[in-house]
Amino acid sequence: MPADQFHALRDQWDRRYAEAPQLFRAEPDESLAEFVAPLPPGTAVDLGAGEGRNSLWLARQGWDVTAVDASAVALGRLAEAAARSGLSVRTVGEDLVTFLAAARDAGDTFDLAVLAYIHPDAHGRPEILSAAAASLTAGGHLFVVGHHLSSLGVAGPPQAERLYTEDDLRRVPGIDVLSLELRHGDSDVSAPGTDVVLWGRRHGSVGVTPAS
Numbered sequence: 001m002p003a004d005q006f007h008a009l010r011d012q013w014d015r016r017y018a019e020a021p022q023l024f025r026a027e028p029d030e031s032l033a034e035f036v037a038p039l040p041p042g043t044a045v046d047l048g049a050g051e052g053r054n055s056l057w058l059a060r061q062g063w064d065v066t067a068v069d070a071s072a073v074a075l076g077r078l079a080e081a082a083a084r085s086g087l088s089v090r091t092v093g094e095d096l097v098t099f100l101a102a103a104r105d106a107g108d109t110f111d112l113a114v115l116a117y118i119h120p121d122a123h124g125r126p127e128i129l130s131a132a133a134a135s136l137t138a139g140g141h142l143f144v145v146g147h148h149l150s151s152l153g154v155a156g157p158p159q160a161e162r163l164y165t166e167d168d169l170r171r172v173p174g175i176d177v178l179s180l181e182l183r184h185g186d187s188d189v190s191a192p193g194t195d196v197v198l199w200g201r202r203h204g205s206v207g208v209t210p211a212s
């Protein structure tokens, strides 16, 4: 994302977070907790971590967490909450695609990538999903939850193109779908409505050229 667009996004979210001492609820996403609980802890990246409810929960479970977000206000809250709880979470104030491109160039990969209620436009969504999938180790997991199109006017952004359908998540490059379903109400950040939830795993062979 060009720097001027990133600064506008950062300022917009900083203003939104500054409106309340805590904008989103503190509990982790229920679907994330359900899917991740059986896994051994590893490295995780929380993309658009906000105030960090999912990052903090993951860190509490023993995951080594990197939290990326545009908003300095949100990341400041996350860092304070982590310090209060004696947890360690790396915070990065950057655009998600810029961060993922740099991680890829550096050869950094993660065992888990989380995208919770990130609603870019129709061009940005596949870009972020592909980059998140590419950041995973072979066998690493991708978790996505977002407001479903049927929630238009009830929850999430007011533009239909920013809301998810199951088709948007069915064919993320390199990802085998383990679960893709609609869930209601309580996995939402702030309002009732319907969510789409993807739990997927990166192919073992993606990006690896077979020996001839």
Ligand SMILES: C[S@@+](CC[C@H](N)C(=O)[O-])C[C@H]1O[C@@H](n2cnc3c(N)ncnc32)[C@H](O)[C@@H]1O
Pocket: 001, 009, 013, 024, 047, 048, 049, 050, 051, 052, 053, 054, 068, 069, 070, 071, 074, 094, 095, 096, 097, 115, 116, 117, 118, 119, 189
């Ligand atoms: C609705 S909040 C969700 C926060 C958190 N994932 C949760 O579930 O509580 C969306 C967050 O994504 C961040 N965000 C959206 N687009 C971003 C981008 N392109 N780069 C970095 N952060 C972004 C915003 O700053 C905001 O904190």
